[in-house]
Structures are given as C-alpha cells and as structure tokens.
Amino acid sequence: MPNPLLARLRLLSTLSEVELAALEAACSDVRQVGARLDLVREGDRPERLHVVLDGWACRQKVAADGRRHIPALLLPGDIGDIDSLHVRRLDYSVTTLTPCTLAVIDRAAALELIERHPSIGQALMWLTFVENATLAEWNFGLGRRTAKEHLAHLFCELLIRLSAVGRAEANGYPMPLSQGELADVLGLTSVHVNRVLQPLRGEGLIELQAQRLTVRDWDGLKKAGGFDAAYLHPHGMSA
Amino acid sequence: MPNPLLARLRLLSTLSEVELAALEAACSDVRQVGARLDLVREGDRPERLHVVLDGWACRQKVAADGRRHIPALLLPGDIGDIDSLHVRRLDYSVTTLTPCTLAVIDRAAALELIERHPSIGQALMWLTFVENATLAEWNFGLGRRTAKEHLAHLFCELLIRLSAVGRAEANGYPMPLSQGELADVLGLTSVHVNRVLQPLRGEGLIELQAQRLTVRDWDGLKKAGGFDAAYLHPHGMSA
DNA sequence: CGGATAGTTGACTACCCTCAAGGTATGTGG
DNA sequence: CCACATACCTTGAGGGTAGTCAACTATCCG
Numbered sequence: 461m462p463n464p465l466l467a468r469l470r471l472l473s474t475l476s477e478v479e480l481a482a483l484e485a486a487c488s489d490v491r492q493v494g495a496r497l498d499l500v501r502e503g504d505r506p507e508r509l510h511v512v513l514d515g516w517a518c519r520q521k522v523a524a525d526g527r528r529h530i531p532a533l534l535l536p537g538d539i540g541d542i543d544s545l546h547v548r549r550l551d552y553s554v555t556t557l558t559p560c561t562l563a564v565i566d567r568a569a570a571l572e573l574i575e576r577h578p579s580i581g582q583a584l585m586w587l588t589f590v591e592n593a594t595l596a597e598w599n600f601g602l603g604r605r606t607a608k609e610h611l612a613h614l615f616c617e618l619l620i621r622l623s624a625v626g627r628a629e630a631n632g633y634p635m636p637l638s639q640g641e642l643a644d645v646l647g648l649t650s651v652h653v654n655r656v657l658q659p660l661r662g663e664g665l666i667e668l669q670a671q672r673l674t675v676r677d678w679d680g681l682k683k684a685g686g687f688d689a690a691y692l693h694p695h696g697m698s699a
Numbered sequence: 700m701p702n703p704l705l706a707r708l709r710l711l712s713t714l715s716e717v718e719l720a721a722l723e724a725a726c727s728d729v730r731q732v733g734a735r736l737d738l739v740r741e742g743d744r745p746e747r748l749h750v751v752l753d754g755w756a757c758r759q760k761v762a763a764d765g766r767r768h769i770p771a772l773l774l775p776g777d778i779g780d781i782d783s784l785h786v787r788r789l790d791y792s793v794t795t796l797t798p799c800t801l802a803v804i805d806r807a808a809a810l811e812l813i814e815r816h817p818s819i820g821q822a823l824m825w826l827t828f829v830e831n832a833t834l835a836e837w838n839f840g841l842g843r844r845t846a847k848e849h850l851a852h853l854f855c856e857l858l859i860r861l862s863a864v865g866r867a868e869a870n871g872y873p874m875p876l877s878q879g880e881l882a883d884v885l886g887l888t889s890v891h892v893n894r895v896l897q898p899l900r901g902e903g904l905i906e907l908q909a910q911r912l913t914v915r916d917w918d919g920l921k922k923a924g925g926f927d928a929a930y931l932h933p934h935g936m937s938a
Numbered sequence: 939c940g941g942a943t944a945g946t947t948g949a950c951t952a953c954c955c956t957c958a959a960g961g962t963a964t965g966t967g968g
Numbered sequence: 969c970c971a972c973a974t975a976c977c978t979t980g981a982g983g984g985t986a987g988t989c990a991a992c993t994a995t996c997c998g
Contacts (some may be wrong), residue, residue, distance in 0.1 A: 503929075521835065523925060527843045531835040543828035546821060548937065551832050551930040559871075581820060582785060588827050589782035593790050595834040596760065596770040602841035603886020604766045607986070638944060647842020652986055654946060686762060691790040698787065797976065846954070891954055893978060 461530065463487055464537035464625040465511050471624075472696030473583040483580055486573050487511055487563035499540060499554040499562070505644055506544030508564050513537050515560030519552040520565070520644070530644045531595060533557075533618070537625040542588060545570060558636045586697050593691040602647045607656045610646050613685030615666060619675060620689050632667075632674035660684070702726055702802070703776035703864040704750050710863075711935030712822040722819055725812050726750055726802035738779060738793040738801070745783030747803050751775050754799030755875055758791040759883070769883045770834060772796075772857070776864040781827060784809060797875045825936050832930040841886045844925065846895045849885050851924030854905060858914060859928050871906075871913035899923065 466484055475483070490513065492500070499510050502521065509600050510517075517534040519541075531552065534611045540554040544567055570680055594617075601610040618635075624627035639657070640650040648656075660666050666685035667674040675681055705723055708714055729752065732738070738749050741760065747824070749756075756773040758780075770791065773779050779793040783806055813820035833856075840849040857874075861867035878896070879889040887895075899905050905921045906913040914920055 463793070519835070521839050523839075523843065529843045531838045543831065546825040546830075546936055547828050547832075547932060549929065549932070552835065555851045558740065575817065578817060578820075580813065581817075581824075585820075585824055586785040588824065588831065589784075589786050592782065592827065592831050593786075595831065595838060596758070596791060599770045599834060599838055599841060599886075600760050600762075600768045602838060604762065604768045640944080647838075650945085651947090651988080655986085658946095683986060690788065693786060693788070697785055879976080888955060889977085890956085890979090896955090897978095 463513060464627075465539070465563075468537040468625055469583055472693075473579075474675075474697055475574075475579055475583055479577045482573060482577055486565050486569060487513075489564045491562050491564055493556055493562060495556050495558050495561050497556045499556065500544075500550055501553045502550060504550050505548055506541055506550055507567050508540065509544050509567060509570055510540040510554060511563040511565065512538050512540060513561040513563055516557040517557055517560055518557055518641075518645075520555055521552050528644045529647065530641070531598070532591065533645065535618075535621055535625065536627055539584075539587065542584060542591075545574075545584070546623060549580070556639065583697070590693050597691045598645075607646065607648055607652055608659060609685050610658050611642070611653065611685075612660060612665065612681050613687050614642075614645065615660075615673060615675070616682055616687035616689075617692065618673075618683050619678075620692055620694060624692075624694065631676075631678075632672060634671060635668060635673040636671050684690050702752060703866075704752075707776040707864055708822055711932075712818075712825060713873065713936055714818055714822055716817045716845060718818050720900075721812060721816055725804050726752075726810060728803045730801050730803055731747055732795055732799050734797050734799075738791055738795065739783075740792045741789060743789050745780055745789055746806050748781065748783050748806060748809055749779040750802040750804065751777050751779060752800040752802055755796040756799055757794055757796055757880075757884075759794050760791050766775075767883045769880070770837070771830065774857075774860055774864065775866055778823075780827065781823060781830075784823070785815075795882045796880065799807060822936070829932050832932070836930045837884075846885065846887055846891055847898060848924050849918050850881070850892065850895050850906065851899060852926050853881075853884065853924075854912060854914070855921055855924050855926035856931065857912075858917075858932055859933060863931075863933065869915075870915075871911060873910060874907060874912040875910055875930065878912070881885075908931050 463484055466480055470480060500506060512534050514536055517540055518530045519532040520528060520530050522528050541550060601613055605613065619628055619633060622633045627633060639653045643650045643653045646653065657668065661668065663680065665677045665684060669674060702723055702917055707721055709719060712892045741747060751773050753775050757769045758767050758771040759767060761767050780789060840852055844852065858867055858872060861872045864871060878892045882892045885892065896907065900907065902919065904916045904923060906915060
C-alpha cells in the first residue's frame with residue numbers, strides 16, 4: 461500500500477525525490493490499531509508523531525462535564541499530532557474512529573529529519589497552514605452557517621480531501637462516522653444531524669447508507685454548503 | 700517602543716540573542732495605519748508579512764451574502780498572515796480594528812531569514828501551533844459553549860494574551876471591540892452579545908465601559924467560561 | 939435469538955435570531 | 969455652543985433553529 465502522505469506531498473509540495481525518500485524511510489514503523497483507541501491523550505507530553513496511512517481518526521476535546529468536540533478529522537495522509545514537534549503538552553486527544561494503519565515517528569527523529577532536510581520542515585509547515593485554514597473554515601461553519609449548510613459543507617470537504625489521497629471515487633466515499641460523531645464535528649446533537657440529513661437526501665443531493673456516502677448532485681451539494689475548495693489549497697504549495 | 704514579538708519570543712522560545720537580533724532587524728520597516736483598513740484581502744497573492752506591534756487587528760471571512768466571521772484576533776506580537784510564507788493565495792482578509800503600528804516584512808526576506816536561522820523557522824512554527832490550538836479552542840466555544848460561557852472564555856483569553864505582551868494590567872485591559880465585532884468573533888448577533896454581557900456584569904465578574912474591560916472576579920470569570928490557559932502554552936516552547 | 943449500538947420520530951423547551959424602536963455617546967459643521 | 973449625523977448600546981416582542989427527553993425501530997454480531 462502506497463504511503464498517502466508521500467503521495468500528497470509528491471503532488472502538492474516542492475520536495476525532491478531524495479527528500480521524499482528520506483520521509484518515507486522515517487515512516488517505516490507501521491502499526492495496525494483498532495477503532496476507538498486513544499493514540500495520545502490531552503495533557504500528554506508527546507514523544508511520537510502519528511501519521512495516518514489508512515483509516516479515519518480525529519482530534520477531540522472533552523470538557524469536564526462531558527461535552528465533546530472534534531476539531532479535526534484525520535484522514536489518510538494526515539499527521540495526527542504534528543504540533544508534538546515543538547509543543548510540550550498536547551491540548552487534545554487523538555482517537556481512532558475506525559481501525560487504522562499508522563506510521564509512528566519518534567519526535568527526535570522527526571526533528572533530526574527536518575534539520576537535515578529543511579524543505580521537509582517547510583512542507584510540514586505548509587500542512588500546518590492548510591490545517592489552520594480548515595480550522596478557520598470550520599469556525600465559520602460553526603458560527604455562521606445553519607446546520608444544513610454546515611453538514612453539506614463538510615460532505616464537500618471530505619470528498620475533496622479523500623480524492624486527494626485516492627480514497628474516494630468520483631461520486632462518493634466511505635463514511636464511517638456515526639451521526640453522533642458527525643454531531644461532535646458540527647457542534648450539534650445526533651438528533652439534529654439526523655433531521656438535517658433528511659432534506660439533503662430528500663432534495664436528491666446525497667445518499668447515505670451502509671457507511672457509504674454517495675453524492676448524487678455535486679453542484680447542488682456545493683451550493684447547499686456554500687462550498688469553495690480554495691481553503692484546502694488543492695493545487696499545493698506553489699499554486 | 701519595544702517590539703512585542705521579540706519580547707514574546709525572548710520569553711517563550713529558545714532563540715539566541717543573535718537570532719532575536721536578526722529577527723528584529725527584519726522588522727525595521729515600521730508603518731502606522733488607521734482603523735478599519737484591509738492590510739490584505741481574501742484571494743490576494745501575498746508578498747508581505749504583517750507583524751502587529753501596537754493596536755488590534757483581525758483575520759476575517761465574509762460570505763457572499765454578507766455573513767461575517769472573525770477567526771482570529773491579532774494583538775501586539777502576532778503575525779497577521781504568517782501562512783503567506785508557504786501559501787500562495789490567502790483565504791481570509793486581515794483588517795485593522797484600531798489604528799495600528801505594523802512591521803512589514805517582505806516574504807522573500809522572511810524566507811531567507813528562516814533559511815539562515817532555522818531556529819527562527821521553528822519559533823514561527825511554534826507560533827503557528829499556538830494559533831492552531833487557539834482556533835481549536837474557539838471551535839469548541841462555537842460548537843459546545845453557551846454564549847455566556849463563550850464570551851467569558853474570550854475575556855479570559857484576552858487577559859492572558861495581552862498580559863504576555865505587557866498590554867494588560869493585573870485587573871483589566873483596553874477593549875476596543877464593539878459588541879458587533881465581539882459578535883463576529885463569537886458567532887452571535889450584537890443584540891445577543893449585549894444581553895449576555897448583562898449577567899456577566901450583574902454577577903460582578905466584569906465591568907465594561909469606555910473601551911475598557913475590568914475583571915472584578917478572575918476566578919469567577921474563569922469558572923463562568925470554563926477557562927484553562929493551557930492551550931495558549933503560556934510557558935513557551937520548552938515547557 | 940438476545941444484546942448492543944445506531945438511526946428515527948414525536949412532543950416540548952430554550953437559546954438565540956429578527957425586527958423594531960429608543961437611548962447614549964461622540965464628532966462635525968454652522 | 970448648539971444642531972445634527974452617526975455610530976453604538978439597550979430593550980421589547982415574537983419567531984425559528986436546535987436541544988432535551990423519551991420511545992421505538994433497524995441493524996449488526998456473537
């Protein structure tokens with residue numbers, strides 16, 4: 461199975477083959493883990509970075525009273541805890557949502573890699589900027605979009621992101637999240653996610669069944685979510 | 700007037716005096732600008748970085764129908780558009796909220812500075828991670844906190860951030876945002892901000908008048924907002 | 939077949955929005 | 969100095985989106 465982080469950076473960054481090979485070598489410690497498992501926990505002092513090679517994971521924050529929020533979905537090619545490089549205390553947990561294949565990189569090894577290949581550092585910084593842009597877009601969704609718009613927008617984002625790493629077909633993709641997990645992404649309750657899903661289905665924009673989302677009307681879905689992919693920087697560092 | 704970005708990095712990063720001096724030299728192009736001015740606009744191809752030396756600015760996104768959201772408040776010591784380093788199209792505008800003093804750094808010069816001093820690149824990456832953590836915390840506020848909790852949380856955050864750059868006293872700070880601007884941060888309407896402000900005043904947690912916020916009961920305010928400063932990484936890169 | 943998890947629906951509630959009006963503060967020009 | 973304009977703040981009434989609580993159904997698995 462090809463490494464989706466490499467596939468992504470080969471297409472989007474300006475890294476040379478030598479640098480890509482060095483990064484690939486750093487991803488040699490590959491592990492399989494089950495679903496619903498904490499890879500790191502809020503408050504941990506991070507010593508390892510986790511690259512998602514296959515499966516879905518998320519960052520999550522849980523308040524003292526149990527309120528839960530998911531500020532990031534981690535898809536193949538994403539680094540779950542990239543800030544472990546320079547931050548000494550994590551303020552979120554990284555949790556698998558499905559069984560995952562991960563590459564685990566020692567923090568010290570990653571820092572050494574960046575020192576030897578500054579371009580890799582730049583590529584990681586670029587990834588961080590894209591995450592930042594995504595977080596800002598989610599902010600807008602949480603504050604200024606209706607639940608229906610927000611959900612449609614999320615479905616659009618996931619199609620673009622999964623396509624970039626070869627995990628989607630033209631008209632759909634696997635959707636392993638429960639309505640409760642979608643709610644924790646969107647800042648809603650599972651009941652309301654269910655209710656908002658119905659008009660999206662009824663208007664013929666999507667189908668969602670058996671852990672699989674089918675986009676029936678891409679233009680309509682984009683319009684319903686006010687979606688513009690620019691914030692995902694789909695053309696990479698140099699465009 | 701001392702450079703607040705330097706003050707911050709002197710305290711929080713592991714930069715040497717030589718590196719700090721190099722960064723200071725890069726900040727030599729200082730400009731004064733008025734309030735409510737766009738420094739860069741959504742869609743721009745960025746050629747300059749803007750460091751806030753004094754005054755308040757923000758990142759802002761405006762949808763086609765006029766809905767507005769502010770995903771970041773930029774205080775002295777913040778870099779308004781740090782992703783200009785590696786991103787070729789901005790997906791937000793940077794706008795001044797008050798008259799500001801700015802240092803303007805040419806993008807190429809900044810890249811050269813990082814190449815010569817990799818530690819400066821690491822410090823900037825750390826700043827980006829802290830921004831990221833702040834964005835994630837705002838996400839939680841937008842999705843999972845009530846309006847009153849969210850506003851209290853924001854007031855707490857601003858006290859910590861302004862204190863770090865010497866712009867707050869022990870019990871308060873200048874608050875130049877109108878209720879409408881606060882609403883665009885919190886994903887509310889100005890009417891509701893006004894209503895939520897009243898219990899915070901009535902319970903003796905804060906005073907807010909004449910563009911100045913006074914914290915009357917810090918513990919109470921923290922409790923009302925569920926505030927824990929850890930996400931701001933107030934002890935810097937190495938702690 | 940039994941148990942657990944997830945999805946669906948209904949009734950009721952509440953937080954926040956919309957629309958509208960009036961009040962206060964500040965600045966400007968005559 | 970006053971008249972006026974312009975923001976911004978405050979308050980009220982009514983409505984809509986999303987939450988809560990609860991029950992029922994569907995699906996998956998051992």
